[in-house]
Amino acid sequence: GENVEQHPSTLSVQEGDSAVIKCTYSDSASNYFPWYKQELGKRPQLIIDIRSNVGEKKDQRIAVTLNKTAKHFSLHITETQPEDSAVYFCAAGYSTLTFGKGTMLLVSP
Amino acid sequence: DVKVTQSSRYLVKRTGEKVFLECVQDMDHENMFWYRQDPGLGLRLIYFSYDVKMKEKGDIPEGYSVSREKKERFSLILESASTNQTSMYLCASNPGSTNEKLFFGSGTQLSVL
Numbered sequence: 001g002e003n004v005e006q007h008p009s010t011l012s013v014q015e016g017d018s019a020v021i022k023c024t025y026s027d028s029a030s031n032y033f034p035w036y037k038q039e040l041g042k043r044p045q046l047i048i049d050i051r052s053n054v055g056e057k058k059d060q061r062i063a064v065t066l067n068k069t070a071k072h073f074s075l076h077i078t079e080t081q082p083e084d085s086a087v088y089f090c091a092a093g094y095s096t097l098t099f100g101k102g103t104m105l106l107v108s109p
Numbered sequence: 110d111v112k113v114t115q116s117s118r119y120l121v122k123r124t125g126e127k128v129f130l131e132c133v134q135d136m137d138h139e140n141m142f143w144y145r146q147d148p149g150l151g152l153r154l155i156y157f158s159y160d161v162k163m164k165e166k167g168d169i170p171e172g173y174s175v176s177r178e179k180k181e182r183f184s185l186i187l188e189s190a191s192t193n194q195t196s197m198y199l200c201a202s203n204p205g206s207t208n209e210k211l212f213f214g215s216g217t218q219l220s221v222l
Contacts, residue, residue, distance in 0.1 A: 001168065043214065044211075089152065098154070099153070100151055101149060
């Protein structure tokens with residue numbers, strides 16, 4: 001089955017800095033790569049996703065890049081704000097999703 | 110907006126009890142999923158269902174079963190609860206295509222004593 005590795009497990013940045021979270025996956029059949037944000041005590045919410053026919057996707061301060069050859073994808077957050085503080089999960093799959101273990105992002109004012 | 114409702118936010122059960130976790134979605138979604146979330150382990154898929162009365166094992170089905178008698182309702186059953194099943198359980202749903210946004214419930218924190 002699919003195996004998703006996510007790094008780093010924790011990430012601390014200053015407000016205004018950029019943050020990058022990286023994931024690798026093992027199954028070349030995977031064609032869907034979403035990112036979920038989970039604030040403390042809340043349910044996970046989709047923030048951005050990318051499909052295998054696209055190399056990059058951007059939505060305001062958030063972007064995701066995908067390298068299918070190397071089997072890795074990354075989340076980029078620019079101009080971070082304290083409200084970006086949360087746990088972020090990457091996932092990969094083609095029928096069901098396999099999630100990474102999560103990255104706790106802390107943005108300090 | 111899609112609503113996925115889990116019947117209990119917190120649940121405390123004893124070892125050996127039979128436990129039912131209920132999930133209801135109101136958007137006529139075909140697919141429903143049960144995940145468990147543990148610190149440092151992310152979300153792991155227990156069972157999923159693509160249709161009424163249909164179920165498929167996920168990555169960690171041992172010790173669990175599910176029931177989907179109606180399209181909107183997906184139940185997770187712990188036949189004989191054990192302490193290692195103490196966890197946060199998240200239900201999710203999405204429309205017919207499997208590669209779609211997952212809508213999560215707010216979760217049930219289950220403690221097995």
